[in-house]
Amino acid sequence: MSVLFIVVPLALFVVALAVGAYVWSARAGQFDDLDTPAVRMLHDDGAEGPHPR
Amino acid sequence: MTAASAVSGASAANLAGRFGVACTHCGLAVPPGLVREGAPHGTRFCCAACATAYDLLQSHGLGGYYAFSERREVAVRRTDRSYDEFDHPAFAELYVQPAGEGRLRTELYLEGVHCASCVWLVERVPLLVPGAVRAELDVRRSLARVEWDPRQVSLSAIARALDTLGYAAHPFRGVTRDAMRTREDRAMLTRIGVAGAIAGNVMLAALALYSGEFHGMEREYERLFRWVSFGLTIPALLGPGRLFFAGAWSALRTRTLHMDLPIAIALGAGFARGAINTLADSGPVYFDGVCVLVFLLLTGRFLQQRGQRAAADAAELLYSLAPTSARVRGSDGAERECPAAGLLPGMEVVVRAGESFPCDGEVVEGRSSVNAALLTGESRPAGVAPGGAVYAGTLNVQAPVVVRVGAPGEASRLAQLLRHVEEGAARRAPVVAFANRLSGVFVAVVLVLAAVTFALWYGRHPQAAWDHAIALLIVTCPCALALATPLAVTVAVGRAARGGLYIKGGDAIELLARPGVLVLDKTGTVTEGRTTLVAWQGDDAVRPAVLALEDGSSHPIADGFRRAWPGLAAARATELAHHVGGGITGVVNGAEVLVGAPRFVATRTGADADAWVRRLGDATLTPVLVAVGGRVVAVAGLGDRVRDDARATLDRLRARGWRTLLLSGDDPGVVAAVGNRLGFAPGEVTGAATPEAKLAAVVRLKAGARDRRAPVVMVGDGVNDAAAIAAADVGIGVHGGAEACLATADAYLTTPGIEPLVRLGDGARRTMRVIRRNILFSLGYNLLGVVLAMTGVISPLIAAIMMPASSITVVLGSWLGRSFDATATRPGGRAHGAAGAEPGTGAAAVAA
Structure with a gap:
């Protein structure tokens, strides 16, 4: 069971990565508008997106 | 009414039903005369605007728009402004x-x-x-x-x-506040995310510790998990949890009792005790309870914040109504553009036909008619001549006029009306104040109980005194209580939105749950809000001539004629002349034709206009006389049709105990007649009410209410109702209303008609039942917890397990509780929502 001494810190490290990713996305405004992107993805009709690629 | 008046009673809805032809662009009924056989791809349009929009989209390869099943159900309204x-x-x-x-x-x-x-x-x-x-x-x-x-x-x-x-x-115009709010939202989401991740992991560690407690665990592993949870709790308190300590600190400084105070004490004491025990390597740690507390409280707070948010948007949108620029005429007669904010009293501005007035003022040149529906709700344009007063935001319908600026910007009547709206929104605070008072009591009771517990046990067992006091603070944590209302409201609002009802705040649901006074606007609310030809008496052969005269006029009466006979080809008219406030004259096939108000036609022909008007047999209609060659040949009655569902809805609301009132800016005679048709008692109908009078009436009703809990509800569609809507306990905007009015309202209906009002009341009642059940449960739970903790039956560890359990029960209760019926149908669509997947809602067929 002594593997716990390695696995638990490792798990915490992964959690830290995930939390870091979440904080980044929240600060970058990815959760600002939860309604529009849901309908926007339905519109993907080929080459002519609204965003320059 | 004779067979000649076949157009009467033909609403857009049953036109569509009768002819089964929908506009390719907007989906509204296409008048039969406009259906062109053999048009490419079977296209047909209800108006030129739709045809233009369709061509524009097709020419840019954007025909995919028409593949959407859920498209706008309102007519395209283009303003053709120059911008x-x-x-x-x-x-x-x-x-x-x-x-x-x-x-x-x-x-x-x-x-x-x-x-x-x-x-x-x-x-x-x-x-x-x-x-x-x-x-x-x-x-x-x-x-x-x-x-x-x-x-x-x-x-x-x-x-x-x-x-x-x-x-x-x-x-x-709300850019700065919007940026601030976005920052706040992001910070809150970050806090919730971090707190959630930490709480989850600390719970996992706690799970290991609890099972170790029962099945035995080696010391070294126990120590590992204790230190892990200790290490995780520090950032949880320093990061997301800091909010509560800051709140508690400011509450202490201002000497008020705030929910944050016992929370901060529980968090601080729990953490301190846990830290000491971790270092001493004995006794329970409370880190799981502390972390979950932070997470759940933050979540509840965020939900609540969002609900209150929407109401604050109101004023920003209202300011968008007045024009942002004006055309100023200098002393040399030259015109130049100037921002509306830069207007000064005494300046002269030119306002063209179809533009809104940028300021209050006096007409100095030109004659026109003004649609003041924005301020008065009166749908018929009124004539203005030099010397007449005009108001900012109202629409110049007919001809260009020059206006001397009287009151620009903040001093205008529109701006004052908007201030009323803001004040009305701010006045809703009492509900919030009450909630804060209640939480103050709750806080005081919890703190006193914790102190009593500590004092009682300290004499016997100092160590146990700490544990029991902390257990009490943790178990009485108000998170179930804090979640009880916002969660039930959030679920209800989501379901209601799927059924075509947008509700902005929880207080609206609370207030609508019991019947009170329902004040309805007339134009656009119980009526369709546009002029329609309702009755026609006389010679049908003159119809093409009437159309010829009305063609090209932007007057609502002309619109009414055009909509009534869309298939009819207009005759050719020459020598057209518009007489402001009177009518139109012209020559068709060599004969002089007059179309206009009875008095105008009577003075020109000498006919007995009153006799013709009486033939209409309906005083609510605007009579229009048609004369050919000096002889009256027909009379038309135009008016605003009462919505088909209005009577039935009102009767059902009355049966549920609502008192209904009709309050309109329209002519008292017309309002009385409509009120009579809808089953209002004579005393329940008021006409000629200005926006200020509407506001005063609502305020009076609120002050005079015998039962404080019976709400005063205002239902309207225009900006003229906005102040009253904001001042009412609950303001409701109807489908198709002015955007500003919808922004001010606490709730608005996204389907035409007022039938959803019934569903709104029923849903609110059921939601309140869920909320009451949640609150009762969490209060009872807290009471039980207090008794157990004070008597020393539960340790802080058990308290930490009990606390999230109560929250989960509240979450489930809100989710499974019957609130709004999500199966309401939308016109032309199938039922939305997933009632089948939600136990409880399927059986709620009350809204049938």
Whole structure:
């Protein structure tokens, strides 16, 4: 069971990565508008997106 | 009524039913005369605006728009404004920011944004207008962020393109507050995310510790998990949890009792005790309880915050109504554009037909008619002549006039009305104040109980005194209580939205749960809000001549005629002359034709106008007489049709105990007649009410209410109702109403008619039942916890397990509880929502 001494810190490290990713996305405004992107993805009709690629 | 008046009673809905032809663009009924056989792809349009929009989309390869099943259900309303002021340097200074690479960016508030197809359409503006780089739409707030290259295209051209598609654009004036709010939201989401992740992991560690407690665990592993949870709890308190300590500190400084106070004490004491025990390597640690507490409380707070948010948007949108620019005439007679904010009393401004007045003032030149529906709700334009007063925001219908500025900007009547709206929104505070008082009591009781527990046990067992006091603080944590209302409200609002009811705040649900006084506006609320030809008596052969005269007039009466006989080819008329406030004269086939008000026609022909008007047999209609060659041959009655569902809905509301009142700015005679038809008692009907009078009436009703809990509800559609809507306990905007009125309202209906009002009341009642059950449960739970903790039955460890259990029960209770019926049908669509997947809602067939 002594593997716990390695696995638990490792798990915490992964959690830290995930939390870091979440904080980044929240600060970058990815959760600002939860309604529009849901309908926007339905519109993907080929080459002519609204965003320059 | 005779067979000649076949048009009467033909609403758009049963026209569509009878002819089964829907406009290719907007889906409204197409009048039979406009259906062209053999048109390419079987297209047909209800109006020229729809045809233009269709051609525009097809020519740019955007026909995919018509593949959406959920499209706008309202007619395309284009304003054909020039949007010149969007290119003015003053406009740029206020609203435009640089976006890099020489591009510019601004946010536009769009009218008429409703659904998925709008997102699609608006975001394809860069394809329609070369030089527009990017357009992104926030569908919930109707805000479009537009980026463009000023070297290739002007903002006004983009605004005109949006207008052609049916989205009138306004500058968004709340940019600063919006940025602040976005920052707040992001910070809160970050806190919740961090707290959630930490709570989850600490719970896992706690799970290991608890099972170790029962099955035995080696010391070294136990120590590992204790230190892990200790290490995780520190950032949870320093990061997300700091909010509560800051709140508690400011409560202490201002000597008030706040929910944050016992929370901070419980968090601090729990953490301190746990830390000491961790270091001493004995006794329980409370880290799991502490972390879960932080997470759940933050979540509850966030939900509540969002609910209150929408109401604050109201005033921002209202300011978008007045024109942002004016055409000032200098002393040399030259006209130049000037921002409306720069107008000074005494200046002269030119207002063209179809434009809104930028200020209050007095007409000095020109005669026209003014649609003041914005202020008065009166749908018929009234004539103005030199010396007459005009008001900012009202529409100049007929001819250009010159206005001497009386009260610009903040001093105008519109601005004063908007201030009433803001004050009304602020006055809703008592509900919040009460909740705060209640929580103050709760806090005081908890603190006293904890102190008592500590004192009682300290004499016997100092160590146990700590544990029991901490257990009490943890188990009485108000998180179930804090979640009880916002969660039930959030679930209810979500379900209601799927059924076509947008509810902005929890207080609206609370208030609508019991019957009170329902005040309804007439025009546009219980009626359809547009002039329709309802009755026609006399010679049918003159109809083409009438159309010939009315053709090209923007008067609502002319619209009424055009809509009534869409298939009829107009005759050719010469020598057309518009007589303001009277009517139109012209020559058709060599004979002089007059179409106009009875008095106008009577003075010109000497006919007995009253006798003709009496033949209509309906005093609510606006009579229009038709004379050919000096002889009256027909009389038409135009009016605003009462909605089909109005009577039935009102009767059902009355049966549920609501007192109904009709309050309108329209002519008292007309209001009385409509009221009579809808079953109002004579005393329940008021006409000729100005916006200020409507506001006063609502305030009086609120003050005079015998039962404080019986709400005063105002239902309306126009800006003239906005102040009353804001002042009422609950304001409701109806489908198709002015955007500003919808923004002010606590709830609005997204389907035509007022039938959803019944569902709103029923749903609110059921939601309140869920909330009451939640509160009762969490209070009972807290009471039980207090007893157990004080008697020393539960340790802090058990308390930490019990605490989230109560929250979970409340979450489940809110989710499974019956609130709004999500199966309401939308016109032309099948039932939305997933009632089958939600136990409880399926059986709620009350709204049938």
